[in-house]
Amino acid sequence: MEKRHKKLRKWDIIKSFFLWLTFSHACYNYERLQASAFAHAMAPIIKKLYDTKEEIAQGLKRHLVFFNTEPNVGAIIHGIVIAMEEERANGAPITDEAINSVKTGLMGPMAGIGDTITQGTITPILLAFGIGLAVEGNLIGPILYVILIAAAIIGIAYFMWMQGYRLGRKAVEQLLESNMFNNIITAAGVLGCTVIGALTGKFVNLSTKLTLSVGEAQINVQADIFDKIMPKLLPLLLTLGVFWLVKKGKNPITIMLYIVAFGVIGSVIGVF
């Protein structure tokens, strides 16, 4: 039984990429998360690679199972899966289970790495620059932020997608061995830490109105004590205190309530 050799054109792969990029969270849900988006991106590939109705139905169902990853760094998975589907359509003995195990095996690690890189470092660093400019009333802040983040996100996703397709299952090993992810995370972490330190100094505000009477003299606690030790000492202590609560595993919403209570009590008794 001779099988026709099937090759995807570059355009098929780019089209699938844009479908995923655009619609990855269109129907995000608690039951299967990004399942329908994965099937959406694969649908044109499946249609192109398989001939019979049964094969197409099977292919669509294969990609409608639970799936969730970080959509940009995780795009490497889609690239790999497209390469596997192409081999399978050309008669390679690749089972449903093989494709499924690649997807489920990689989606967790890629979500961890991806969230750290895109949501955890790139976004807040670029936001910090945008916010720094915007609070001065400079519209370049939001405009520059939009341009840079869009270029970064689309660039990362495209690179990962194409690497996945080109190298197949070897792609992940190669990227992990090259230490690329670790280097990016470490370097961006240093940059990010420095920048959020500056944000603390610039944007966290807390000062006290307390005055002490020592004999005749009135001492303004903020101006005469705290500002003499270090400007912005209270905001620094507050931020480190909140960080300590975060590290202890306190829920952010609980911490919000602490801050609100702290602010209300402090204002009422006249400390702030």
Place this chain on the structure above:
Amino acid sequence: MKISLMQAFMIGLIYYLGNSTWLVGVGFYTVYRPLVAGTLVGLVLGDPVQGAIVGATINLIYLGFISAGGAIPGDPCLAGTLGTALAIASGLEPEAALALAVPIGLLGTLIWFGRMTVCAIFVHWADAYAEKGDTRGVMLMNVIPSQAFLFTISFIPVFLAALYGPSAVEAAISFLGQKVLHTLIVIGGMMPALGIALNMRAILKGNTIAYYFLGFFLSVYLKLDIVAVGAFAAIAAYLHMQFAKGGIADGKTA
């Protein structure tokens, strides 16, 4: 200032757009963020600069915002759009707007929860098309019903809140008085500590805490702005990577 019907309509659209799927995958990183949403709302209300200032201030609490696996601690986009609209329409200071944006952001999680729950239904519709081998049906089921539903639950509440919210906020604040406004500003001044702390948890790796203090001191002693600090931070990152590769610093640290 009164928000007109048309302006409220546009603000509702901005919120939907930030949550929707139509911005080639970057909506979540752009319009969803208060910095951008606030600027757009300001544009609609005729003052993009004030919108950028308020949006940027509100964005500080969402600096450490990470949505992982569909769990979402607050809704930056709702806080950004409505917070900015209320601030501009009622003439609030950015810090007071930030304090108001916190409960608004928490309410937004209800919209997220509704969307994540109901959209599970549409995947079953996609299953039915898959069974028939209908690729077009599967593709449409990912987008059309989910986005129609999302539009309903995101556009309508924001449209109404933008229309009626500012007068309610103004009434509440004139009733409660200056003392309350002062408290809001105190709380708004402290809240960014949470956004920063949550982000620190994500990016702090072992010994990099020293760089946090470097940035802090560059800002409070040298009064550098954020972009200038970024330039020094880039040098620090480069040097750190060189030393970490097995250079001088590798001897006794770790």
